[in-house]
Amino acid sequence: MQVDSIREVAGPACIYLNAEQAALVGAEEGDGVSVAGISLELVLDQSLPAGCAAFTAGHPDSTALNGCSTALLSRDSHWRRRQPRLIGTDSGGAGK
Numbered sequence: 001m002q003v004d005s006i007r008e009v010a011g012p013a014c015i016y017l018n019a020e021q022a023a024l025v026g027a028e029e030g031d032g033v034s035v036a037g038i039s040l041e042l043v044l045d046q047s048l049p050a051g052c053a054a055f056t057a058g059h060p061d062s063t064a065l066n067g068c069s070t071a072l073l074s075r076d077s078h079w080r081r082r083q084p085r086l087i088g089t090d091s092g093g094a095g096k
Contacts, residue, residue, distance in 0.1 A: 013061035015040040016054040025073050032079025039076040
């Protein structure tokens with residue numbers, strides 16, 4: 001079975017929330033969100049209705065999740081981002 005190669009192409013398992021739901025959890029895109037004892041990377045998706053979340057189904061990292069059920073979400077304070085967050089730059093106006 002080529003699970004590792006499929007995982008490489010598919011990328012990480014993610015949880016999808018709209019911006020309002022993410023704000024209620026206190027998370028931003030790229031943060032980790034804990035659900036059912038696992039943490040997944042948050043991706044914002046404005047097409048999702050309020051009160052709903054979606055997740056990457058069939059991924060080895062999300063097998064503990066069951067769709068169509070109620071879940072409590074929280075921001076994972078120990079999450080390490082795959083991509084660092086840019087908090088500033090000194091390139092604006094350089095050389096002018």
